[in-house]
Amino acid sequence: MKEEMSRIVRTITSLIYGFVIIYGFYIIVHGHLTPGGGFQGGAIVASAFALLLVSYGEKGIDGFLKEELLSYIESTGLVLFISFAFLGLGTTFFYNFLANSENIFGNSVNTGINPGELNSSGTIALMNIAVGIEVLAALGVIILNMSAGAEKISKQKEN
Amino acid sequence: MLANFPYLAVVILIGMGIYTLVFKKNLIRIAIGITIIEMGANLFLITLGYKKGSIAPIYTQAPEGMSMALPTPQALTLTSIVIGVATTALILSIIMIIFKKYGTLNTDDIRRLRG
Amino acid sequence: MKKTLFGIALLFFLAFMIFTAIGMRDFGIPELTEVDDYYIKNAQRETGANNVVTSIVFDYRGFDTLGEATVLFTAVVGVTALLREVIK
Numbered sequence: 357m358k359e360e361m362s363r364i365v366r367t368i369t370s371l372i373y374g375f376v377i378i379y380g381f382y383i384i385v386h387g388h389l390t391p392g393g394g395f396q397g398g399a400i401v402a403s404a405f406a407l408l409l410v411s412y413g414e415k416g417i418d419g420f421l422k423e424e425l426l427s428y429i430e431s432t433g434l435v436l437f438i439s440f441a442f443l444g445l446g447t448t449f450f451y452n453f454l455a456n457s458e459n460i461f462g463n464s465v466n467t468g469i470n471p472g473e474l475n476s477s478g479t480i481a482l483m484n485i486a487v488g489i490e491v492l493a494a495l496g497v498i499i500l501n502m503s504a505g506a507e508k509i510s511k512q513k514e515n
Numbered sequence: 516m517l518a519n520f521p522y523l524a525v526v527i528l529i530g531m532g533i534y535t536l537v538f539k540k541n542l543i544r545i546a547i548g549i550t551i552i553e554m555g556a557n558l559f560l561i562t563l564g565y566k567k568g569s570i571a572p573i574y575t576q577a578p579e580g581m582s583m584a585l586p587t588p589q590a591l592t593l594t595s596i597v598i599g600v601a602t603t604a605l606i607l608s609i610i611m612i613i614f615k616k617y618g619t620l621n622t623d624d625i626r627r628l629r630g
Numbered sequence: 631m632k633k634t635l636f637g638i639a640l641l642f643f644l645a646f647m648i649f650t651a652i653g654m655r656d657f658g659i660p661e662l663t664e665v666d667d668y669y670i671k672n673a674q675r676e677t678g679a680n681n682v683v684t685s686i687v688f689d690y691r692g693f694d695t696l697g698e699a700t701v702l703f704t705a706v707v708g709v710t711a712l713l714r715e716v717i718k
Contacts, residue, residue, distance in 0.1 A: 393681075465679075465680065471576055522651035
């Protein structure tokens with residue numbers, strides 16, 4: 357998509373895309389209290405990237421969304437996820453060594469119905485952030501590659 | 516018979532998906548048929564774990580005195596949806612390369628132009 | 631000729647599936663719920679999270695999530711490798 361859309365669409369997009377990205381990060385971080393988690397929040401942030409790409413065209417976001425930076429962010433997310441799994445190897449692989457202890461994210465939760473507490477579950481909150489970063493960057497790289505490929509093919513067919 | 520309506524909806528979805536996969540000629544419609552079959556399978560997984568009159572299995576500010584639905588099929592469906600996204604991305608990339616080489620998206624013409 | 635043969639086979643397959651869907655157990659009454667009863671009763675005390683589905687995905691069955699992250703990573707590598715000589 358190499359043409360940009362009309363002026364009304366561009367103005368509304370430039371006002372809204374910040375709120376969509378913040379909403380996506382809210383759903384990623386509160387994954388252990390409300391419905392949501394890593395995969396759902398990553399998909400919401402990637403849909404903000406798709407909104408920018410559709411309304412500004414390929415020339416408009418040339419300096420904003422770079423493909424190499426997103427590729428490095430995705431590799432960082434996956435390595436972080438695996439290293440959190442290896443850190444609990446004192447007992448077993450994937451052991452939750454931070455729950456009900458005195459370190460970061462380590463408070464206990466009263467059983468039964470309660471309003472949630474952000475400082476509660478152990479490695480679940482850290483793994484949510486790692487998977488959210490990975491899904492965000494993976495879907496962004498897929499969208500940018502397919503859009504560039506489609507533009508090259510349609511330009512070839514015109515000649 | 517109307518008490519099992521979600522299972523009938525799954526059968527309708529899979530039937531429409533298989534019909535589109537076999538009888539249509541455009542390549543993009545075949546890709547849509549594959550996606551509809553995967554959606555039918557995910558719907559079947561979710562409807563297996565429902566109790567009558569239950570709420571979502573989350574303890575944050577839940578209403579009092581109600582039973583909770585089963586959480587295990589919901590966890591397995593999350594993985595299945597992401598695998599469906601990966602499959603659809605790869606199928607569409609292969610369709611783009613076929614269009615670049617042959618110039619058409621009709622399966623009858625692609626079978627005739629060899630080499 | 632081949633299309634009509636496959637159409638009749640598809641109709642038989644769909645009829646078999648509809649008879650199975652009508653004859654299944656009632657919607658809303660699950661039978662074997664021992665593992666899920668254990669998860670609902672003990673997930674808050676052992677993992678410390680209010681969301682039972684997230685604690686199953688990342689703590690009790692974390693291995694499946696590792697496999698799924700690998701599948702997503704492989705899909706991105708595949709799309710980049712396929713479209714590399716189109717973009718260049």
